[in-house]
Amino acid sequence: MTFGMKTKNSKELFKKSKEHIAGGVNSPVRAFKSVGGTPIFFRKSRDCYLYDEDGNKYIDFVGSWGPMVLGHSNKQIIDAIKKQATRAISFGAPTKNELEIAKIIKNYFPSMEKIRMVNSGTEATMSCIRLARGYTKKNKIIKFIGCYHGHVDSLLVKAGSGLATLGIPDSPGIPEELSKLTITIPYNDKEALIAAFKKYGKEVAAVIIEPIAGNMGFIEPEITFLEKINQLSREYGSLVIYDEVMTGFRVARGGAQELYKFKPDLTALGKIVGGGLPVGVYGGKREIMDKIAPDGPIYQAGTLSGNPIAVSAGAALLKQLKDKSIYKDLEKNGKLFLELLAEVADKNNIPLSYNIKGGMFGFFFSRGLPKNFEEVNNSDLDLFSRFFQGMLQEKIYLPPSAFESCFLSTKHSKEILMKAAKSADKVFKSI
Numbered sequence: 001m002t003f004g005m006k007t008k009n010s011k012e013l014f015k016k017s018k019e020h021i022a023g024g025v026n027s028p029v030r031a032f033k034s035v036g037g038t039p040i041f042f043r044k045s046r047d048c049y050l051y052d053e054d055g056n057k058y059i060d061f062v063g064s065w066g067p068m069v070l071g072h073s074n075k076q077i078i079d080a081i082k083k084q085a086t087r088a089i090s091f092g093a094p095t096k097n098e099l100e101i102a103k104i105i106k107n108y109f110p111s112m113e114k115i116r117m118v119n120s121g122t123e124a125t126m127s128c129i130r131l132a133r134g135y136t137k138k139n140k141i142i143k144f145i146g147c148y149h150g151h152v153d154s155l156l157v158k159a160g161s162g163l164a165t166l167g168i169p170d171s172p173g174i175p176e177e178l179s180k181l182t183i184t185i186p187y188n189d190k191e192a193l194i195a196a197f198k199k200y201g202k203e204v205a206a207v208i209i210e211p212i213a214g215n216m217g218f219i220e221p222e223i224t225f226l227e228k229i230n231q232l233s234r235e236y237g238s239l240v241i242y243d244e245v246m247t248g249f250r251v252a253r254g255g256a257q258e259l260y261k262f263k264p265d266l267t268a269l270g271k272i273v274g275g276g277l278p279v280g281v282y283g284g285k286r287e288i289m290d291k292i293a294p295d296g297p298i299y300q301a302g303t304l305s306g307n308p309i310a311v312s313a314g315a316a317l318l319k320q321l322k323d324k325s326i327y328k329d330l331e332k333n334g335k336l337f338l339e340l341l342a343e344v345a346d347k348n349n350i351p352l353s354y355n356i357k358g359g360m361f362g363f364f365f366s367r368g369l370p371k372n373f374e375e376v377n378n379s380d381l382d383l384f385s386r387f388f389q390g391m392l393q394e395k396i397y398l399p400p401s402a403f404e405s406c407f408l409s410t411k412h413s414k415e416i417l418m419k420a421a422k423s424a425d426k427v428f429k430s431i
């Protein structure tokens with residue numbers, strides 16, 4: 001598609017990458033498969049802008065899928081990385097840096113009484129599942145259709161994000177014996193949840209949920225649905241795991257659990273905790289976390305876990321999120337953009353629904369806001385692809401999938417957002 005725009009270098013790089021990297025990319029959504037065209041190869045980023053290998057400059061609504069809350073190339077984060085890199089890169093041994101970030105995370109997420117650093121969100125959710133199974137001595141997991149919790153075997157069943165984008169319901173390579181232990185039910189479906197607990201409750205180690213789903217677009221939960229999860233889990237002795245890899249430090253400083261005032265037993269956090277470097281964290285109730293080795297028998301380990309550079313970068317970002325008013329401002333600006341977007345969509349007879357919390361939002365080409373994966377699937381996905389391509393021509397970089405969420409930074413000024421809405425108007429007229 002990308003006609004009119006210079007993409008020669010990206011095209012060549014993608015062609016070459018395909019010879020050496022599986023699918024030419026290191027994560028499937030990046031391949032632009034569902035939206036068409038060639039993935040853009042980026043070279044530089046500043047504030048809310050991305051610069052590609054062909055010299056194009058884009059307004060970015062991906063923000064590295066979350067971490068760039070304060071915009072790209074934040075000075076304090078860069079300084080922290082430089083400072084730590086000159087001191088030491090990695091020890092595979094404890095450091096003061098880990099203690100510092102642990103205290104900040106606990107302060108922002110009071111439900112995480114003890115934490116463990118890992119290297120990605122996938123590792124964090126995977127470790128939560130093992131811990132929940134080991135702690136409860138039960139094996140089954142309840143997850144919700146369209147929620148994505150990383151590429152963990154037990155959780156890669158009817159998942160969102162890349163699987164939804166590519167239309168892969170269940171990945172080959174996962175033994176049936178294992179996927180049988182995962183019970184999947186629709187998001188926001190209390191009746192299905194009650195039925196699942198009635199049938200399997202005694203065997204359920206945990207319910208894992210994105211307390212605001214970000215991997216099937218942006219879907220808010222009904223509060224009564226979250227309450228039901230808590231109530232049934234308590235009743236049956238199952239744990240509640242919140243996967244806040246996308247929502248943590250994003251919808252509010254303390255994630256969706258701060259917004260809804262719920263305290264899950266375990267929480268998984270990811271990318272944002274590293275300020276853009278590869279980091280994950282899991283944590284929760286002290287008595288559960290004490291079951292992890294070396295204090296307990298449930299094993300989990302990693303040489304690069306708590307890597308000094310990654311945690312320094314993370315701490316530099318998290319310290320700057322101290323003032324919660326950042327989130328009010330992000331949401332205010334985001335709402336302004338989405339209102340304008342809806343206005344121009346309406347003007348062009350295009351149905352559009354949207355939702356936002358803090359610095360994370362989603363929009364769908366549908367009359368009403370979808371409540372679950374099926375409803376997202378029923379939105380106009382083809383229109384999304386055309387809109388994506390049109391916006392790319394306008395040098396606006398959206399997530400290359402209708403099943404992902406968008407991210408704002410404090411560097412997205414009102415002027416920049418108004419410019420993006422104007423571009424959307426132009427695109428709506430042409431598609």
Ligand code: HOZ
Pocket residue numbers: 027028029030065161162214215404
């Ligand atoms: N699945 C990731 C976001 N939900 C996207 C990963 C990537 O391509 O970087």
